[in-house]
Amino acid sequence: MIMSIIEILFIPIFLGFVYEGILRKVAARMQNRVGPPIWQPLLDFIKLLSKESFEVIGSHHFLISFLSILAVASLLVIVFTFPFVSLLNFRWDFILVIYLLVFSTACFILAGFSFPSPYPLIGSTREITLLLAYELPLIIILLFFGMSYYSLLLLPENLIVSFPLFFTAFLLITQAKLGYQPFNIGEAEQEIVAGYLTECSGFELAMFNLAKSLRMFIMISLASILFFNFKNIVAFVLSSLIILFFVILLRVTLARFRIDQGFKFLWLVSIPLILIDLIRAML
Amino acid sequence: MLHVIVDDYGDDLKIAEKIRKYCQRKSPWIFHFDTGSCNGCDIELLAAMSPKYDFERFGCLLKGSPRHADIFLVTGPVTRKCKDRLVNLYEQIPEPKVVIAMGACAVSKGIFQNAYGVCGPLDKIIPVDVYISGCPAKPEAIIDGIRKGVEILTRKSG
Numbered sequence: 413m414i415m416s417i418i419e420i421l422f423i424p425i426f427l428g429f430v431y432e433g434i435l436r437k438v439a440a441r442m443q444n445r446v447g448p449p450i451w452q453p454l455l456d457f458i459k460l461l462s463k464e465s466f467e468v469i470g471s472h473h474f475l476i477s478f479l480s481i482l483a484v485a486s487l488l489v490i491v492f493t494f495p496f497v498s499l500l501n502f503r504w505d506f507i508l509v510i511y512l513l514v515f516s517t518a519c520f521i522l523a524g525f526s527f528p529s530p531y532p533l534i535g536s537t538r539e540i541t542l543l544l545a546y547e548l549p550l551i552i553i554l555l556f557f558g559m560s561y562y563s564l565l566l567l568p569e570n571l572i573v574s575f576p577l578f579f580t581a582f583l584l585i586t587q588a589k590l591g592y593q594p595f596n597i598g599e600a601e602q603e604i605v606a607g608y609l610t611e612c613s614g615f616e617l618a619m620f621n622l623a624k625s626l627r628m629f630i631m632i633s634l635a636s637i638l639f640f641n642f643k644n645i646v647a648f649v650l651s652s653l654i655i656l657f658f659v660i661l662l663r664v665t666l667a668r669f670r671i672d673q674g675f676k677f678l679w680l681v682s683i684p685l686i687l688i689d690l691i692r693a694m695l
Numbered sequence: 696m697l698h699v700i701v702d703d704y705g706d707d708l709k710i711a712e713k714i715r716k717y718c719q720r721k722s723p724w725i726f727h728f729d730t731g732s733c734n735g736c737d738i739e740l741l742a743a744m745s746p747k748y749d750f751e752r753f754g755c756l757l758k759g760s761p762r763h764a765d766i767f768l769v770t771g772p773v774t775r776k777c778k779d780r781l782v783n784l785y786e787q788i789p790e791p792k793v794v795i796a797m798g799a800c801a802v803s804k805g806i807f808q809n810a811y812g813v814c815g816p817l818d819k820i821i822p823v824d825v826y827i828s829g830c831p832a833k834p835e836a837i838i839d840g841i842r843k844g845v846e847i848l849t850r851k852s853g
Contacts, residue, residue, distance in 0.1 A: 436751075440749070440751060440752075443746060444746040445746045445749040445751065445752070446749050446751075446752040447749070447751060447752060448751050448752060448753075448754050449754075452721070452722065452754055454718075455717075455718040455721045455722045455754060456718075456722045456724075456754070458714065458715065458718040459715075459718040459719050459721075459722045459765075462715045462718070462719065462852065463765070463789050463790070463791070464789035464790040464791075465789065466762060466787070466789055531760075601759050605759040605760045606758070606759050606760045606763065609760075609763075610759075610760045610762070611760070611762060612762065612763075613762035613763065613789045614789055617762075617763060
């Protein structure tokens with residue numbers, strides 16, 4: 413029992429770091445560079461843990477540490493709802509997944525708001541605006557699956573054949589959810605330093621970076637579970653890697669939207685895509 | 696000004712210490728600050744990021760915030776306007792940290808020897824660990840300087 417809990421906690425963290433490393437390596441190869449080794453995010457994580465953690469004047473240091481741990485914890489709870497995990501029959505539903513994903517993003521946003529500096533403030537404000545744009549299509553997709561199969565459990569379905577436009581919309585939402593190009597509006601390096609993470613250092617930054625890689629693992633696994641029906645772990649990881657390749661491709665090739673353009677794009681492109689498939693499914 | 700790279704860390708270091716030092720050596724994040732240089736050094740720094748030299752293969756990343764950084768890379772003779780900001784930024788970098796003076800201006804004021812608006816060189820204002828000479832410094836020299844700075848970083852952390 414204890415062993416399986418440790419597995420469930422450490423395998424997602426490990427895979428999150430590996431996916432992040434693959435992302436950096438493949439992105440570097442796409443730009444004709446050599447790129448860092450695949451285990452680089454793990455090295456960054458340990459290095460950040462060994463660094464000093466600043467207490468910013470005017471902010472509550474304990475609150476930010478707590479929020480960073482909460483962001484990681486809320487994402488780790490999502491892993492328990494995955495179909496491969498059979499611990500304690502701990503199966504919950506789409507609504508819990510939606511809630512916890514928003515919760516971890518809210519931790520980022522609250523941490524940004526708790527600093528008395530303009531850059532985290534702007535980053536958090538932008539992230540909230542973007543949250544309004546990508547959360548609705550995500551909820552429509554997840555709840556549609558739940559309603560059409562009379563079950564809100566996260567069950568593997570082979571839906572890429574019947575709902576290709578859902579998959580396209582889900583890829584766009586994944587980019588926005590992960591804060592990658594073209595939706596890295598909340599942490600736009602060239603404009604607002606590092607967005608909501610500008611003032612974080614040491615332990616908090618390590619935890620937020622871990623939360624980011626975990627979020628990537630979870631969004632990609634969610635896409636793999638919903639759209640590719642693979643029963644064993646190996647096929648699951650392989651289909652995840654295919655989705656990861658699309659994520660990297662979009663991240664490397666596209667430029668950043670302005671906040672209003674990004675908002676409009678998410679509403680005017682992803683929601684019509686979803687509606688077309690919804691109407692097709694009803695007919 | 697001279698520094699000796701210590702390769703042998705002794706056998707009495709624990710495994711955790713070794714892992715920590717390995718990670719510190721392999722992921723130096725750089726914060727770059729221009730204290731009134733002619734932009735030559737800054738462009739060479741960007742050249743060190745480019746596909747031909749690519750310092751990301753050593754784990755280096757250019758970070759926008761001083762709170763994320765390990766290495767403070769300064770170019771330019773320090774102008775009077777910049778001095779307070781420089782000290783402010785230096786204090787915002789979390790320990791352990793390493794300062795690299797890059798280019799002839801930061802090392803020795805370069806051609807700004809008797810200029811009235813300049814109060815450099817850099818080591819008069821903040822402690823400097825590595826000096827990279829050249830006007831502008833070559834990308835190879837920058838990567839070499841970062842490697843040496845990283846060795847100092849692992850020793851500074853104890």
